Amino acid sequence: MYGASGIDVDPGLLYAVVYTVAGTFVLFWLIAAVTSLIGRRLALCTGVVVVLLNAMVALTMLFATEYGSNVFPPLWGVLVGVPALVGAFAIVLIKRSPQVRAA
Secondary structure, X not given: OOHHHOOOXXXXXXXXXXXXXXXXXXXXXXXXXXXXXXXXXXXXXXXXHHHHHHHHHHHHHXXXXXXXXXXXXHHHHHHHHHHHHHHHHHHHHHHHOOOOOOO
């Protein structure tokens, strides 16, 4: 994409961005998992925030263009969106499950 414009870019830079985003979301999802041990309401709020962040990044990766070409392959955007779908499903399960009360 950059070769036609006469710009030399290290291909490793693109992978560094992808790996940084992936590592960040691993940390976010671990935080969401830990908050599920603390409380249901906190887990729900954390899950919603992480799902929204994850979905925003997935949409960015799907639709980001530069010089008329996609910056990332579409498959990468789809793969980044999978955890957001799973997280949204988990949020629905949390909302629908009966609240467990200690006797």
